[in-house]
Amino acid sequence: MTTVTQEAGAPFGAAPPPADGAGESAIVTEGLTKRFRGGQVAVNALDLAVPRGSVFGFLGPNGSGKTTTIRMLLGLVTPTAGTHSVLGLPATQALPRVGALVEGPAFYPYLSGTANLLRFDAADPTAPRTTARRRVAEALERVGLSAAAGKRYRNYSLGMRQRLAIAAALLGPRELLILDEPTNGLDPQGTREVRALVKEIAADGTTVFVSSHLLAEVEQMCTHAAIMRTGTLVAQGTIASLSGGLATRVRIETPDTADAARVLGTFGLADVRSEAGQVTAELGGHAPERINAALVEEGVAVRGLAVLRPSLEDVFVGLTGEGFDVDG
């Protein structure tokens, strides 16, 4: 996996247009930069384009500037330089149509789940008071918290808190959901629930911008991704285009490596490599089952055959030459 056709940094237009075909971006940033007092540059000249209708993974190790970017998008932090627009509007104007979860849940411990959501709903000047209770109940039901609606937040488990935060983001009709590390601190069950919820929300046509330091998560949930490293954007595009730059390989486990390599050569597979007990090659457009049949015909003893698809981690390593710190 050494040859990488890098589409990284290419403007998003190169990728297929989003499904709703608007060709419009939910988030656009140009040269967005944040230098904190003390000179530390958290985000450096970020050019981000998040298409409408996408599930956009904002990927990077902890401390790579993801949260600072999200805070700038939500108007919590003033950029040092650059511009950004959300849903085609200056960020603060679009906020009523944006649901957000930033750096974990934060609620009033002495209030119930319902009271907490009503509190944040009251803060939104566009949210009608008359429908508040109904919308709060719906949001709670959507995240599966209806049963715990009357319980004080203090007594919520970590997973329930995370779900309440997502419910807060779903209080109104949202066109964009910004979720910062939505599965952080959740057990596998909670993680699965959140991922399912994100997909369900996306299925409604809501654009979801989800930051994560977990490659697998982004790979599983997202249609698009951007990769951040120490405040700089390394690559962005559809998941397919990002990993498509890397070839899918086929691996044959066999004691007859020489014969296997020859057969693969006859198929015209590129980059055939023989190692002890196995042979790998770029799969190209070939069907793995036909390769297997050919190998068996040629009398090669096949112990195993696997198709190796490139992962985002491979992309990340390929782009940065560094390993991805999965644990953060």
Next chain:
Amino acid sequence: MRRGTFVRWGVPIATAAVIGAAIGAGPVIAAVSGEPVLPERTPQQLLADAAAATGKDGGLPPMSGTVQQTASLGLPALPQTGVESPLSLLSGSHEVKVWYGAHDKLRVAMPTQMNETNLILNGGQAWYYDSSSNTATKLTIKGEAGKQHRLPTPQPTDVTPQQVAERLLANVDQHTAVRVINNAEVAGRPAYQLVVAPKDPGSLVQEIRIALDGENYVPLQVQVYAKGSAEPAFQLGFTQVTFTPPAPENFTFTPPAGTKVEERTLGLDAAGQQAEQRAEHAKDVADQLKVVGDGWTSVAVVPFSPSDLAPAPTPATGSADAHDPFGGGGSDPSALLDSVLKSATPVSGTWGSGKLIKTKLVTALVTDDGRLLVGAVTPEEIIEAAGTK
């Protein structure tokens, strides 16, 4: 972003500037008020006008207002005494409310925190009410006695600028330069200022300013400036004044239920006798008093020893007796004196040695041979006076 920061912080800075301007505006506007609104007057004309105006219908016109007295005499630190001690008048600022209806209708109220002292004068009868002790004293002033002895209460006329002004004007003579400023403003009213300045360099007094109302020539303010100081060392004047007859209920007093009522006829009872004794004592002191020099640089010399607890007469406030009821047996004078003498500078000369106390307006010298010299003069002058036995 940086520009936005400046703009934002401009708001509180502007607010602070506006508030600062509003606080400073009073004195500044008074000082620079451009066009004099009053016609020019020479000191003689002004005094004549004032005399005519006040003599016309038997004194001051009816009025009410707030009189403020401020003193920053630069005294050595005084030990904490009662709030109403006469000594407290020598530093800080004090306010009294005055309602004046006619020469025999007067109310003076001294408001303090959750308390108030009132003196109400109506005809031949006066009430003194102190809310802190909840006592009302009915004072009947007996013809001659009332005139001979000062009331054991603050003389109402003492706190009106009129009295002080008159007293100070009496000092005008060849040692003094007098001029008139016609664009002053006191208590929001255009006023003349009669400026009296000593010619003698030995005096500590820079000048004395007496403000007379531009319309009816009522003295509104007296300021005494010490040499080398832009702020008056002593100031007594109206901060607010209206020349409309005050409501009549200000001059009627009915002791409220539950109040201790005392009656005194001045000159007959114990208090009167005490006042008499004090007056005699003051007379004794006056007999022993010697004055060295003349005009602004005159120095009073009285026999004095630190064990003598007699109140020292000072030229600026007159007889200390006038203030005494405010003290009402306040502090121990000898302790007070000790603490003052502790901060005094020791001096000596051919005449002996002593201790010198210097304030902005007054210098005092206590000699070891038992004399007290007091005058509104420089230390050099008073040491010289000490040599004149």
Next chain:
Amino acid sequence: MSTVDTSTSPGAGSGVRAGEARRTPGLVPVAETLETTERHARPETPTPPVPSARERWAFWRLLGSELGLTFRRPRNLAMLAVIACVPVIIGVTLRIVGGQGGMGGIIADVAGNSLMLTFFALSFLVLLMMPVAVTVVAGDSVAGEAGAGTLRYLLAAPAGRTRLLLVKYLNAAIYAYAVTAVVALSALLTGLVLFPAGPVTLLSGTTITMAEGLLRILIAVGYVGAGMAALAAIGLALSTFTEVSIGAIAGTIVLVIVCQVLRAIPELDSITPYLLPTWFTNFDAVLRAPVDFGALREGLVAFGAYIALFGSIAWARFSGKDITS
């Protein structure tokens, strides 16, 4: 729609994997909501600018929410309860002491009339206890939300910074008036129970009817409440500078105590008019005859100046602050 997107894109592999992953969570209870939840229709066009009338209602709604938070919070209610107890204690003590007779001054005044306890309690509590209670709410207002992290969600809602600050200030000012009213009511009730009702003797020695006395209590409450609201502006300003509410609270209380100490030093008489606590006690102007409206006006002007200055400082700080908590 995103499913369509991925399946049509090149690199079918990831599309398949994504599709599989999408189905797995169907096992978890959250999936039930798929059927039960009503979908929010996505607006076809961006929502038109909200009418200003609605914005105004939304402001009062946020203020209502803020007040609900303040007056349901156990800590704030406990402070009100403690403050309500003090006039009762003072009243009972004076009843016992005053019964022995021979007391002069204010004690006799209080023992002599049921309304006087209100003024006495105010003059005592206004020095420190009421400022402490008001400061706790004002100092906590922004810093507390920042410390808990709820501030970022309020602003992302979006509450709007100026709007939120205004709501926070009004909330603190209303709590300031609540504290004042609680003192007055508690003292009034205690006074009516323990001491004789009837005409009130003023400091000037004049007597007024009880109805007028009540009116004057009302004026005093209005004045003292304004003073406490001015203090709340200082607390709010300090609150915008920190994420630790105890810091803002302690800072403001220290400021009040320092002012009270400075006032007690006679040499510093010249600066006392500039200190906020100096003006708190001016409400005794209502106990004079005639009512010294000049003193009240001066005090209110001082309060206004403090509110304007510290309110604008709070705004300058808060409107440009990076919310990183």
